[in-house]
Amino acid sequence: MSGPTMEDVARLAGVGVATVDRVINQRAKVRPQTAQKVLAAAEQLGFHRTGLIRHRIEQQQAAPRLGILLQRQSTYFYRELGLALEQAAAGRAKLLIDYLDVLTPQHVAARLLSMARDVDAIAVVAADHPLISQAIDTLAARGMPVYALVSDLTADGCAGYVGLDNRKVGRTAAWAISRLSRQPGKVGLILGSHRYLCQEQCEISFRAYLREYAPQFQVLETLPSLEDINLAQGATLELLDRHPDLAGIYVAGGGIEGVIEALREEQRSGLVTICHDLTDITRQALNEELVSMVLSHPLEWMSTRLVDTMLAGLQGRNDRASVQVVLPFAIHTVANV
Known part of the structure; x- marks a missing residue:
């Protein structure tokens, strides 16, 4: 029998x-x-x-294994985010952090698929691209949850998003320029790439706020920095040279180091500059009054919520198929740093 x-x-x-x-x-x-x-x-x-x-x-x-794909370790923001994530995961999960120097969709997608062999869940900072969406959907079909960090993703299989309400970020930047500028004028806008949904949302809401509440300000054509310091510096110098009536600059993407260097070189009086994330460099720029306001991710809080969310998903405690964890951002000026 x-x-x-x-x-x-x-x-x-x-x-x-x-x-x-x-x-x-x-x-x-x-x-x-x-x-x-x-x-x-x-x-x-x-x-x-x-x-x-x-x-x-x-x-x-056994201790869950969490994989994190961040961008260039040479960028202060991602180095600090990596440290915050390590602290958040200490004693709770094994953390594998990979910093990507090559940010092409092909490379990010390949790294997602290879990392999945070594971990139980993944969080990634990435541009929104069909190749990356395909990799995420492939992993989701295998039972591997992938979360978007900092910038949301449109992949059907994305397990959730942890980051800011970027619509509010962009509107706050527009409000600041409209209120802090000595007089109306042209406004420059520098993005890393429209492929990052966080930056696209910041741009859309920034333009919408000024169009509705401060139409006397003219937002110029967006300049891409591709997250590159030298390109950002060149874009800023071009703005300053071509537009003597420039009232403000909003830097909604990477390359702020190059923007600050250009501002330090030109020393344009009365210019209102808004950027993202408090670092040693942006703090010094605030103190030198090269930057007027910094809108910042709460790194420790964001890291803790990400680890919480990933562990909850592995334990079957997430109530929804896709979890949205939206955190408030910090506002820094020379008066509070």
Whole structure:
């Protein structure tokens, strides 16, 4: 007489045969409570693969492995974010942080797929691109959750987003320029890339606010920096040279170091400059009054919420298919740094 089958285990546990198969072969994630039901049924029936089921569950109960894909480590913001993430994960999860120097969609997508072999969940800072969406959807189909960090992503399989309300960020920057400028004039706008949804949303809301509440300000054509310091410096020098009536500059992407260097070189009086994220460089620029306001991510809080969200997802505690964790941003001026 043959022993108990997977069908018998599934029937006693009150689950489908596919769920028992996922526990045994790790084809996809199974809720810990469900896996325990499968184990209890297997033990009660004397199922011949009970030992393997127990081993699979013990593997799942080991410290979760979280993978984080950040951008260039040479960028102060990402170095600080990496440190904050390490502190947030300490004693709770094993953290694998990879800083990407090559930001092409092909490279980011390939790194997502390769990192998935070593971790249980991934968070990524990336531009929104079909190749990256395809990689995320592929991983989601395998049961690997991928979260967008700092900049949201449109992939159907994206497990969630942790970051700021960038509509509010852009409107706050516009409000600041309209209120701090000595007189109306032209306004320059520098972005890293429209592929980053966070920057695109900042630009849209920035323009919308000025169009509605301060139409006397003329927002110029957006200049791309491609997150490059030298390109950002060149774009700023071009703005200052071509527009003597420039009232303000909003830097909604990377390359702020180059913008600050150009402002220091030109020393344009009365110019209102708004940028993102408080670093040693932007703090010094505030003190020198080269920058008027810095809108900043709360790194420690954001890191903690990201780790919380990723762990909750692995434990089956996220109530929604896609989790949105939107945090308030900090506002820094020379008066409070």
